[in-house]
């Protein structure tokens with residue numbers, strides 16, 4: 128009896144064991160399928176990168192390609208030195224693997240932002256490794272480091288390292304695109320050196336609305352002079368403005384430069400006093416119609432070359448209705464500058480070829 132009961136019990140145990148075994152196999156299979164799906168999703172999902180500046184967004188898009196999803200935290204038409212992220216930008220940045228910032232105190236709110244973001248988001252401050260260039264006569268660094276293509280090339284290497292660490296499976300693609308980006312920066316440097324290099328010494332003074340072009344001036348051997356401080360919103364006092372006007376008159380300055388995305392209040396007044404003209408430059412890197420660095424820097428080089436060179440300029444006080452003419456003038460200046468640069472590059476290449484041919488003989 129006991130034996131039969133035992134047998135019955137044994138038989139029950141067997142059925143239950145088989146059932147448990149099947150359930151366990153099924154669970155393992157389901158888990159494996161879920162894990163596989165998850166891995167595929169993880170692999171297919173682009174790396175989310177939040178950016179605090181449109182030029183860094185552009186760099187991340189160029190180098191990251193389809194493998195990166197860039198979220199612009201900076202609002203279109205925002206003012207660089209007045210912007211502070213709100214809860215809206217915070218929620219947009221959530222889930223990002225990297226958060227790109229300019230550094231050099233361009234974002235005074237950065238420490239607070241860091242505290243409010245989860246530790247899974249790595250803050251990448253691309254200006255940290257860029258050498259400082261001081262504002263004239265001060266020990267204060269000019270924060271606008273992106274105005275030199277050499278700096279952007281250096282920053283692109285830092286970004287490549289960060290993207291490759293975040294998504295190692297795409298490292299080769301990132302590296303290929305970074306090489307193309309770096310080559311664009313070399314071309315811009317060459318373009319600037321050709322177009323601005325020929326300006327006579329007495330015309331090599333770049334007067335801007337706010338102090339934003341020291342890195343540009345260092346790259347292209349110009350002398351920077353600013354009507355205001357670092358922030359376009361800061362107010363200059365009347366006495367220092369009067370001194371500046373006298374200085375500019377003595378230097379025979381014939382063209383001033385205002386911020387592309389801002390109001391040319393001071394520049395307009397001073398230019399009128401000097402009988403000079405003024406032109407807009409993209410100094411803060413905020414120009415919704417020029418979202419790419421290459422386009423922006425080509426424009427800036429062309430405008431500075433045209434403004435400080437011999438190109439005929441528009442008078443300082445022009446009616447708003449002439450805005451279209453002004454845009455056409457800039458386009459013409461840029462086109463002429465590019466044609467001239469291409470011509471000189473061809474001549475340089477021909478001279479090099481001739482030289483190497485002569486050396487072989």
Ligand SMILES: [Zn+2]
Nearest residue numbers: 339357359411
């Ligand atoms: Zn600025």
